[in-house]
Amino acid sequence: MTTTSSPERAPLTSDARTRLALLGTAGGPNWWLDSPRCGISSAVVVGDKYYLVDAGAGVGPQIRRARLGNWESRLWGPLDGLRSVFLTHLHSDHVCDLNNILNNGLANGLGLGGPVSVWGPGDRGALPPARPGSSPTPVAPDSPTPGTRELVESIARTFATDYNDRIFENGIEGTDGFITGHDVPIPKEYLADPNGDPHPRMSPVPFYEDDRVRVSATLVRHAPVFPALAFRFDTDDGSIVFSGDTGPSENLVELATGADVLVHEVIAGEWVAADFPSPRDPVNEAIYQHLIGRHTLIEDVGPLAERAGVPTLVLNHLVPATWPVERWEEAQKGYSGRLVVGMDLDQIGIGAA
Numbered sequence: 001m002t003t004t005s006s007p008e009r010a011p012l013t014s015d016a017r018t019r020l021a022l023l024g025t026a027g028g029p030n031w032w033l034d035s036p037r038c039g040i041s042s043a044v045v046v047g048d049k050y051y052l053v054d055a056g057a058g059v060g061p062q063i064r065r066a067r068l069g070n071w072e073s074r075l076w077g078p079l080d081g082l083r084s085v086f087l088t089h090l091h092s093d094h095v096c097d098l099n100n101i102l103n104n105g106l107a108n109g110l111g112l113g114g115p116v117s118v119w120g121p122g123d124r125g126a127l128p129p130a131r132p133g134s135s136p137t138p139v140a141p142d143s144p145t146p147g148t149r150e151l152v153e154s155i156a157r158t159f160a161t162d163y164n165d166r167i168f169e170n171g172i173e174g175t176d177g178f179i180t181g182h183d184v185p186i187p188k189e190y191l192a193d194p195n196g197d198p199h200p201r202m203s204p205v206p207f208y209e210d211d212r213v214r215v216s217a218t219l220v221r222h223a224p225v226f227p228a229l230a231f232r233f234d235t236d237d238g239s240i241v242f243s244g245d246t247g248p249s250e251n252l253v254e255l256a257t258g259a260d261v262l263v264h265e266v267i268a269g270e271w272v273a274a275d276f277p278s279p280r281d282p283v284n285e286a287i288y289q290h291l292i293g294r295h296t297l298i299e300d301v302g303p304l305a306e307r308a309g310v311p312t313l314v315l316n317h318l319v320p321a322t323w324p325v326e327r328w329e330e331a332q333k334g335y336s337g338r339l340v341v342g343m344d345l346d347q348i349g350i351g352a353a
């Protein structure tokens, strides 16, 4: 197993009004040894507002390091500029610090710029099938596959003591409905069979719009995680697409067609094979199949971006998070556009400054 620390380069900078900010670029829930990368999270910045895509480990401090929102004041920023959070799927590495954003939020400006909505997949609707010969007891059997709305409600309920201390004792105002969870309204016909066809072919569904962005979603290939979503942000300055976690997906190619930037996950098949050598026991075989079948290999990501016709491909959710940048540059094969191997705190401008 390679344990080389990724060599640092200076983060890319941009003063563009609309830009992509990478807050964390490591893939997976592992606490990587010798990696400088934080957990997966990005932001779409439009002027003085921003939108989070996923909330992996470290997202709060990374928002401040990226100078998003009001970062000069210790008291009121930087969550005053946060409009909404979009969760691609509910794997822990994409969600684990949502709690941190919400729970520490009142001390960092959350809601001061208006109510914040959290959007993500709805209830899976059914447990994944158990491995043959096993019959595990589910966690929380009364609601074993909650979606985003229920997730946010549960966080608020769990930390109500802290919220109420701050609201009642400290006199923080404006908290009525300051945070709400919403399930992305994927049409029912595509959600009918989570264990049979978790990646039905579909066209993007617009579901969120304000004065700065219009956001669309599509289902991607990350079974047994379901629904797993990719998002497209359209702005007056251009468009950014986030793959979320997925194997090669035709739905994603359609979503990304005509966009300016595609932010795509990537995994190194060579590393997976080395870490899970054959013969594999059933547990390791299941992990191996998930890693190579439900993520996108280095050699596949460039041709996908080429087919979508995007001028810039940004790699994130790097597995392993320990590989040096040069090794990921193999993704240029089959892609004629600009390849950026994403680093934490990179900012990439969209359209005019």
Ligand SMILES: [Zn+2]
Binding pocket: 089, 091, 222, 225, 245
């Ligand atoms: Zn995942």
